[in-house]
Amino acid sequence: MRIVFLDRDGVINKYPGDTEYVKSWEEFELLPRVTAALKKLKTHGFEVVIVSNQAGVSKGLYSQEALDAMTQNMLDEFAKAQVTIREVHYCTHRTEDNCNCRKPKIGLVEKTIDALAKEGLEIDIEKSFFIGDTIRDIQTGKAAGLKTLLVFSGKEKPENKQNWESIPDFTALDLFEAAELVISH
Numbered sequence: 251m252r253i254v255f256l257d258r259d260g261v262i263n264k265y266p267g268d269t270e271y272v273k274s275w276e277e278f279e280l281l282p283r284v285t286a287a288l289k290k291l292k293t294h295g296f297e298v299v300i301v302s303n304q305a306g307v308s309k310g311l312y313s314q315e316a317l318d319a320m321t322q323n324m325l326d327e328f329a330k331a332q333v334t335i336r337e338v339h340y341c342t343h344r345t346e347d348n349c350n351c352r353k354p355k356i357g358l359v360e361k362t363i364d365a366l367a368k369e370g371l372e373i374d375i376e377k378s379f380f381i382g383d384t385i386r387d388i389q390t391g392k393a394a395g396l397k398t399l400l401v402f403s404g405k406e407k408p409e410n411k412q413n414w415e416s417i418p419d420f421t422a423l424d425l426f427e428a429a430e431l432v433i434s435h
């Protein structure tokens with residue numbers, strides 16, 4: 251099966267800004283055309299998985315319960331448009347916790363692979379994608395052997411290209427344009 255791994259903040263919902271966090275559903279602003287983009291991916295046979303660093307939990311800025319409520323509200327919103335997300339995985343650790351799941355480490359991708367394997371499903375890694383709004387996402391995707399796509403709807407902008415430590419396979423304005431690129435490859 252082909253998977254599109256998505257980062258959350260800056261891809262699905264509005265980027266809160268450097269060192270800022272989305273702490274509640276009230277602060278969660280769905281970006282334009284996201285639901286349509288997800289629908290397009292699903293229609294073309296891709297499963298969608300969300301993998302996101304949310305260190306704000308460990309920092310005590312919002313609770314695990316608040317994060318779970320945000321996730322449920324987000325999934326409910328997509329469900330209204332008949333869009334289902336296969337899995338959502340978060341790393342809630344801080345850098346100094348040295349876990350194996352904080353991106354650019356690939357623990358969240360591996361968690362997904364393991365979960366699907368338990369259902370007897372195998373991911374076609376080479377035909378799967380990682381879409382994010384930061385170079386850290388691109389590093390994660392590459393480390394996991396996925397095709398990578400950087401969107402400019404969040405943190406990273408094309409003007410900063412000379413500083414990128416990792417070059418994405420593709421770039422797109424937003425998730426909708428990204429979805430169009432993904433289905434044409």
Ligand SMILES: [Mg+2]
Nearest residue numbers: 257259260383
């Ligand atoms: Mg992001």
Ligand SMILES: [Zn+2]
Nearest residue numbers: 341349351352
């Ligand atoms: Zn972690």
